[in-house]
Amino acid sequence: MSYVTHLECARCGKHFNSEEVQQLCECGGPLVVQYDLESVKSNFHKEDLKDREPSLWRYWELLPLKNKKNLVSLGEGMTPMIKMEKAGPDIGLSNLYLKDEGIIPSGTFKSRGATVGVSRAKELGIKTLAMPTNGNAGASWSTYGARAGIKSVIVMPEDAPEITRNECAITGADLYLVDGLISDAGKIVARAVKNYGWFDVSTLKEPYRIEGKKTMGLEIAEQFNWEVPDVILYPTGGGVGIIGIYKALKELQAIGWIGEKMPRLVAVQATGCAPIVKAWQEKKTESEFWNDASTCAFGITVPKALGDFMVLDAIYKTDGCAIAISDDDLLQAQAELAAKEGAFICPEGASLYSAAKQLKKEGWLKEDEKVVLLNTGTGLKYPETVNVKIPVLQPDEDIPKA
Amino acid sequence: MSYVTHLECARCGKHFNSEEVQQLCECGGPLVVQYDLESVKSNFHKEDLKDREPSLWRYWELLPLKNKKNLVSLGEGMTPMIKMEKAGPDIGLSNLYLKDEGIIPSGTFKSRGATVGVSRAKELGIKTLAMPTNGNAGASWSTYGARAGIKSVIVMPEDAPEITRNECAITGADLYLVDGLISDAGKIVARAVKNYGWFDVSTLKEPYRIEGKKTMGLEIAEQFNWEVPDVILYPTGGGVGIIGIYKALKELQAIGWIGEKMPRLVAVQATGCAPIVKAWQEKKTESEFWNDASTCAFGITVPKALGDFMVLDAIYKTDGCAIAISDDDLLQAQAELAAKEGAFICPEGASLYSAAKQLKKEGWLKEDEKVVLLNTGTGLKYPETVNVKIPVLQPDEDIPKA
Numbered sequence: 064m065s066y067v068t069h070l071e072c073a074r075c076g077k078h079f080n081s082e083e084v085q086q087l088c089e090c091g092g093p094l095v096v097q098y099d100l101e102s103v104k105s106n107f108h109k110e111d112l113k114d115r116e117p118s119l120w121r122y123w124e125l126l127p128l129k130n131k132k133n134l135v136s137l138g139e140g141m142t143p144m145i146k147m148e149k150a151g152p153d154i155g156l157s158n159l160y161l162k163d164e165g166i167i168p169s170g171t172f173k174s175r176g177a178t179v180g181v182s183r184a185k186e187l188g189i190k191t192l193a194m195p196t197n198g199n200a201g202a203s204w205s206t207y208g209a210r211a212g213i214k215s216v217i218v219m220p221e222d223a224p225e226i227t228r229n230e231c232a233i234t235g236a237d238l239y240l241v242d243g244l245i246s247d248a249g250k251i252v253a254r255a256v257k258n259y260g261w262f263d264v265s266t267l268k269e270p271y272r273i274e275g276k277k278t279m280g281l282e283i284a285e286q287f288n289w290e291v292p293d294v295i296l297y298p299t300g301g302g303v304g305i306i307g308i309y310k311a312l313k314e315l316q317a318i319g320w321i322g323e324k325m326p327r328l329v330a331v332q333a334t335g336c337a338p339i340v341k342a343w344q345e346k347k348t349e350s351e352f353w354n355d356a357s358t359c360a361f362g363i364t365v366p367k368a369l370g371d372f373m374v375l376d377a378i379y380k381t382d383g384c385a386i387a388i389s390d391d392d393l394l395q396a397q398a399e400l401a402a403k404e405g406a407f408i409c410p411e412g413a414s415l416y417s418a419a420k421q422l423k424k425e426g427w428l429k430e431d432e433k434v435v436l437l438n439t440g441t442g443l444k445y446p447e448t449v450n451v452k453i454p455v456l457q458p459d460e461d462i463p464k465a
Numbered sequence: 466m467s468y469v470t471h472l473e474c475a476r477c478g479k480h481f482n483s484e485e486v487q488q489l490c491e492c493g494g495p496l497v498v499q500y501d502l503e504s505v506k507s508n509f510h511k512e513d514l515k516d517r518e519p520s521l522w523r524y525w526e527l528l529p530l531k532n533k534k535n536l537v538s539l540g541e542g543m544t545p546m547i548k549m550e551k552a553g554p555d556i557g558l559s560n561l562y563l564k565d566e567g568i569i570p571s572g573t574f575k576s577r578g579a580t581v582g583v584s585r586a587k588e589l590g591i592k593t594l595a596m597p598t599n600g601n602a603g604a605s606w607s608t609y610g611a612r613a614g615i616k617s618v619i620v621m622p623e624d625a626p627e628i629t630r631n632e633c634a635i636t637g638a639d640l641y642l643v644d645g646l647i648s649d650a651g652k653i654v655a656r657a658v659k660n661y662g663w664f665d666v667s668t669l670k671e672p673y674r675i676e677g678k679k680t681m682g683l684e685i686a687e688q689f690n691w692e693v694p695d696v697i698l699y700p701t702g703g704g705v706g707i708i709g710i711y712k713a714l715k716e717l718q719a720i721g722w723i724g725e726k727m728p729r730l731v732a733v734q735a736t737g738c739a740p741i742v743k744a745w746q747e748k749k750t751e752s753e754f755w756n757d758a759s760t761c762a763f764g765i766t767v768p769k770a771l772g773d774f775m776v777l778d779a780i781y782k783t784d785g786c787a788i789a790i791s792d793d794d795l796l797q798a799q800a801e802l803a804a805k806e807g808a809f810i811c812p813e814g815a816s817l818y819s820a821a822k823q824l825k826k827e828g829w830l831k832e833d834e835k836v837v838l839l840n841t842g843t844g845l846k847y848p849e850t851v852n853v854k855i856p857v858l859q860p861d862e863d864i865p866k867a
Contacts, residue, residue, distance in 0.1 A: 233803040
């Protein structure tokens with residue numbers, strides 16, 4: 064059983080039946096899963112977690128699956144929360160943490176959305192799913208699709224990380240590249256979905272991906288023993304993570320597991336594609352399409368996010384902010400974190416360290432605040448971001464003295 | 466505090482002081498950590514684990530670190546144990562499991578050895594460590610070395626997985642390639658260690674890597690609720706994993722957490738480098754140097770392992786076996802596991818599925834036996850093992866109907 068009551072449009076509030084396959088509301092708004100939180104509060108207790116596996120499915124009562132037999136899992140979640148003992152103080156922050164979503168199947172937080180989204184798709188009888196992707200989401204959904212026995216059709220830009228192609232290919236997806244951006248891939252998928260009747264799992268076009276991403280917020284709260292941190296920084300493309308984390312914390316408040324305090328949520332983008340930052344600076348509630356989007360932090364190259372208004376709402380409601388980082392700065396941050404902490408993370412995640420440095424300098428972050436960098440993936444999938452020049456020795460040669 | 470009493474040579478039994486920096490015994494044998502298991506038995510209980518983090522450090526009492534301040538951790542361990550619901554029955558095994566060591570920092574089980582080895586090196590005051598590697602071990606030790614503030618000098622074959630170079634480089638190691646095999650790299654490191662006084666962390670030349678690898682055995686036992694499986698298959702290069710798992714299970718017996726039953730341990734190698742398999746077939750207790758070693762499962766290209774006699778001992782004592790798999794077969798197994806289960810694993814790990822298939826065919830494995838494939842790393846680090854031919858669409862083109 065599940066505690067889901069219905070789906071609700073995030074834009075117009077219209078209700079939908081969660082027992083049927085749903086995509087967007089007629090008004091174009093994403094549908095959001097609603098739970099009977101009073102019943103969850105009565106039946107789900109923190110102590111229950113002690114006996115559960117360290118996967119995101121430990122929060123079963125706050126997830127939308129009805130029957131465990133439909134679970135499509137590869138052991139994802141409860142990713143490490145690592146204190147940055149050197150990298151924090153170096154930028155004037157004595158309580159800086161990295162939540163490392165590189166330590167998860169496919170090496171990306173996208174697998175959270177995929178395990179929940181694909182499980183629920185299986186439960187609802189979906190046979191073929193289709194999506195545009197900047198690489199990682201496609202890899203994750205192909206991976207979980209393979210395990211579920213669901214066919215995946217994936218379209219990604221030619222410039223997306225090459226390793227994500229391998230993942231789609233080896234897990235048996237039908238993969239296409241597009242000579243363009245994710246917005247172009249999205250249009251191709253939209254036409255195919257209409258023509259062939261496939262299930263469209265584009266960002267926020269199905270309701271369950273948010274529920275998977277939400278578990279990052281649940282874990283952060285649990286890992287800080289139900290005292291939320293002061294600030295969470297998140298690299299923002301489609302923004303589902305920030306939407307999910309905000310939803311998670313509201314739900315934890317509703318069931319009484321955390322108090323009234325909310326962390327300030329910070330959306331970090333690249334200067335080459337910063338529609339959310341621009342909207343926040345202009346105090347707007349929606350973003351505009353960002354022309355000529357380009358950054359090496361490829362996962363956040365999203366010129367116009369469907370859920371932009373939800374991201375901005377979460378930022379405004381939590382007194383957060385939005386900030387853009389240049390490619391040069393984020394690549395330098397990536398190298399610094401690797402050398403100081405052994406954390407080889409993706410460029411998207413590295414932008415957060417640069418953002419924290421800048422926000423501390425501006426006084427927006429205080430020295431002793433608990434600050435979480437939500438790194439969305441492993442650096443292993445971005446070998447091209449590392450400069451390597453390595454001497455080659457013959458077997459009889461010696462290593463020169465340093 | 467720790468429960469370590471001393472170090473003991475695995476070959477001649479001589480005792481060594483664990484409070485001093487040690488490498489090999491004078492007889493050439495590796496040193497193995499010994500604990501006061503009676504005290505561990507009195508002071509450490511299964512129930513203690515409930516309140517501990519899901520990392521390998523949960524088994525603190527069976528690990529060699531004395532002071533938590535020396536802990537060098539990136540949140541490693543408690544990797545998933547995934548039931549192969551399709552891939553198992555397809556080869557006639559109804560209880561086939563994959564323990565997935567891809568879900569760990571640096572995407573390889575080598576990080577287990579590194580977190581324990583580097584932590585203990587830090588505790589003993591080491592400033593520079595040096596090692597030959599087939600790629601992954603070097604990447605892991607560089608990673609943890611960076612976090613510990615210890616300098617790493619790494620030498621790897623030119624043919625080692627390229628991504629491991631990036632990891633060494635970005636975490637600040639001094640990296641050298643050698644036009645040769647790991648055995649050539651080993652000789653270069655041995656000369657440098659002698660000349661410059663560095664700490665040699667080659668496989669089994671320091672005592673603590675085994676302790677890290679051992680935790681795979683502890684986790685397997687815990688994940689099966691302290692009823693060990695019937696068989697564990699392990700891709701064998703240096704063999705530290707199989708040595709560690711065997712040691713773990715003996716220690717769990719000694720503290721009364723598991724019964725007398727031992728899983729049969731299986732060493733899987735590639736036909737292009739199978740010294741342990743040859744020795745086992747000839748009922749020998751040591752292996753011979755394998756000439757012209759070559760396989761795409763690069764991590765197990767070890768022509769002569771220092772701990773070969775320990776691996777063979779573990780196989781004989783548990784009624785296990787050793788088996789070699791061709792590159793063609795293991796690559797096919799890799800593709801099958803990815804497509805059936807969404808498990809994109811490294812070629813070394815994939816060899817296990819091929820081995821299980823063959824051992825079932827030969828009747829060595831029974832249909833209902835609990836069999837664990839210990840996958841040592843993620844497929845993400847081996848993009849060249851995947852064949853990808855992908856159509857490119859223009860933004861106005863359509864996906865053809867399947």
